[in-house]
Amino acid sequence: MRRGKFITLEGGEGVGKSTNLQFITGWLRDRDIAFIQTREPGGTPLAEELRELLLCNRDEAVDPTAELLMVFAARAQHIARVIEPALARGDWVICDRFTDATYAYQGGGRQLDRTLIAQLEQTVQGDLRPDRVLLLDLDPQTGLARAADIGAADRFENEQLAFFLRVRAAYRERAEAAPESYAVIDASQPLEQVQRQLQTELERLVLPTSE
Numbered sequence: 287m288r289r290g291k292f293i294t295l296e297g298g299e300g301v302g303k304s305t306n307l308q309f310i311t312g313w314l315r316d317r318d319i320a321f322i323q324t325r326e327p328g329g330t331p332l333a334e335e336l337r338e339l340l341l342c343n344r345d346e347a348v349d350p351t352a353e354l355l356m357v358f359a360a361r362a363q364h365i366a367r368v369i370e371p372a373l374a375r376g377d378w379v380i381c382d383r384f385t386d387a388t389y390a391y392q393g394g395g396r397q398l399d400r401t402l403i404a405q406l407e408q409t410v411q412g413d414l415r416p417d418r419v420l421l422l423d424l425d426p427q428t429g430l431a432r433a434a435d436i437g438a439a440d441r442f443e444n445e446q447l448a449f450f451l452r453v454r455a456a457y458r459e460r461a462e463a464a465p466e467s468y469a470v471i472d473a474s475q476p477l478e479q480v481q482r483q484l485q486t487e488l489e490r491l492v493l494p495t496s497e
């Protein structure tokens with residue numbers, strides 16, 4: 287059985303992840319490609335509980351290393367219970383955020399040591415890396431304005447602009463360092479253009495498996 291493709295969707299707040307996830311899953315459905323859609327933090331009952339703990343606003347200041355370890359605890363569970371089994375049975379995995387978000391939010395935003403993140407990545411993931419990271423890139427002012435209309439702000443959304451500027455810079459840095467693994471899509475474009483680019487990326491991914 288050929289392994290499925292592992293695709294992650296990344297970007298700051300309000301870049302259009304939810305909107306474009308629907309587009310991506312619709313595209314896969316139209317082509318009868320078996321897939322699962324999941325998200326991080328989350329994707330299993332335990333990991334969703336950890337997500338709640340990570341996102342809820344609280345009076346106690348959260349130590350950045352504690353935050354980082356919780357993110358990877360959720361990820362370990364998600365990989366073992368959901369992601370690996372799906373890929374092994376040949377399903378594609380479409381994941382709303384993954385480890386690039388850790389480099390961006392805990393590395394960039396919280397300014398944690400990237401070496402520590404890389405060590406945890408290695409321990410928790412082994413060789414598992416996304417086949418392609420779809421990075422929706424947008425200036426945080428625009429993204430936060432878009433997100434402001436949707437629900438109450440969680441613990442991350444309540445951060446200052448400087449935090450989100452570091453998040454964006456960290457994402458872009460990672461994409462620039464390994465362009466073969468990333469598709470950087472300008473999310474300030476009209477949705478139609480964003481989705482045209484997403485479609486081109488998906489078509490590229492499907493080619494080798496349809497020989």
Ligand SMILES: Nc1ncnc2c1ncn2[C@@H]1O[C@H](COP(=O)(O)OP(=O)(O)O)[C@@H](O)[C@H]1O
Pocket residue numbers: 298299300301302303304305306432433436473474475476477478480
């Ligand atoms: N390319 C775009 N141009 C303008 N508005 C957009 C675009 N993409 C998404 N939006 C709008 O921005 C808001 C946030 O989008 P959403 O998909 O919920 O973002 P996220 O899941 O990244 O927070 C929604 O109101 C959505 O309709």
Ligand SMILES: Cc1cn([C@H]2C[C@H](O)[C@@H](COP(=O)(O)OP(=O)(O)O)O2)c(=O)[nH]c1=O
Pocket residue numbers: 299326327357382383384385387388389391392440442443
């Ligand atoms: C996966 C991941 C997410 N996060 C943060 C980024 C987001 O602010 C938050 C997840 O929320 P998000 O994916 O934006 O969901 P929603 O659109 O429903 O708010 O978790 C990290 O800080 N590190 C990580 O490794």
